[in-house]
Amino acid sequence: MSGMNEAHGGWFTPGQIVGFVGLLVLGAALGAGSYGVGHRLAGTGSGAVVAAASSAVTPDGSVLYAGNCAGCHGAKAEGAVGPALKVVGGWSAADFRHAVLDGTTPDGRTLGVVMPRFATTGLDGAPPTETQLDAIQAYVKTLQ
Numbered sequence: 629m630s631g632m633n634e635a636h637g638g639w640f641t642p643g644q645i646v647g648f649v650g651l652l653v654l655g656a657a658l659g660a661g662s663y664g665v666g667h668r669l670a671g672t673g674s675g676a677v678v679a680a681a682s683s684a685v686t687p688d689g690s691v692l693y694a695g696n697c698a699g700c701h702g703a704k705a706e707g708a709v710g711p712a713l714k715v716v717g718g719w720s721a722a723d724f725r726h727a728v729l730d731g732t733t734p735d736g737r738t739l740g741v742v743m744p745r746f747a748t749t750g751l752d753g754a755p756p757t758e759t760q761l762d763a764i765q766a767y768v769k770t771l772q
């Protein structure tokens with residue numbers, strides 16, 4: 629196996645290049661989704677481009693809540709490790725963002741350290757956007 633790699637010094641062989649081009653053509657033929665796969669397999673698609681494309685889609689508050697909050701606040705925001713989130717229904721969007729990003733509530737409380745500072749920890753591994761936070765708040769409001 630390593631002998632094979634040394635043989636062509638890490639450069640693509642003509643056979644591999646033909647294979648990549650074939651993938652691109654096949655992907656294009658199968659539609660946009662498949663084109664993305666072919667694109668990535670060929671090594672020309674960057675993670676940044678993929679992330680930008682998916683964050684342009686309106687975020688789903690229920691998915692964000694389930695993945696980042698439900699473990700502590702309960703699937704229905706009824707409370708578990710963290711408190712029930714009924715109070716959030718009366719908060720402005722700015723108040724909610726501030727609490728989730730920095731752990732400070734509208735009445736000036738600093739939340740305990742168990743509540744993550746999402747400005748630091750990120751949502752699903754990326755810095756939270758206002759639209760994502762608004763979507764989470766809107767979803768939490770539907771639970772009460």
Ligand code: HEC
Binds near residue numbers: 709711713738742743
């Ligand atoms: C690791 C557990 C944990 C996770 C994950 C978590 N929280 Fe919390 N959260 C807490 C705890 C514990 C508190 C209470 C802290 C306190 O009162 O000092 C809290 C408090 C809050 C408060 C303040 C509630 C109030 O009554 O003032 C809000 C709002 C909140 N969390 C929203 C969220 C949202 C939205 C998410 C997901 C993006 C989330 N939390 C994820 C544990 C968590």
